[in-house]
Amino acid sequence: xxxxxxxxxxxxxxxxxxxxxxxxxxxxxxxxxxxxxxxxxxxxxxxxxxxxxxxxxxxxxxxxxxxxxxxxxxxxxxxxxxxxxxxxxxxxxxxxx
Numbered sequence: 001x002x003x004x005x006x007x008x009x010x011x012x013x014x015x016x017x018x019x020x021x022x023x024x025x026x027x028x029x030x031x032x033x034x035x036x037x038x039x040x041x042x043x044x045x046x047x048x049x050x051x052x053x054x055x056x057x058x059x060x061x062x063x064x065x066x067x068x069x070x071x072x073x074x075x076x077x078x079x080x081x082x083x084x085x086x087x088x089x090x091x092x093x094x095x096x097x
Contacts, residue, residue: 022028058064
């Protein structure tokens with residue numbers, strides 16, 4: 001099926017716009033921006049990793065952790081009488097142990 005326009009209709013029809021270069025279209029930049037941001041973020045992460053390296057652990061890090069846990073456990077038992085006394089401060093005299 002072919003559409004035939006008369007000469008008058010063809011004269012009134014607007015001329016097709018000249019094609020624009022690819023960089024004039026906004027959607028192209030939207031598609032390019034995502035990967036470009038990821039690449040820049042990767043280089044920033046690399047720069048931070050090289051500029052501020054992680055500290056090296058001590059060779060006896062596990063033993064130090066165990067010692068810290070022992071210290072914390074001892075502090076908890078040392079405070080037990082005070083905690084028990086404070087908990088019974090509001091207990092009626094007839095219910096004291």
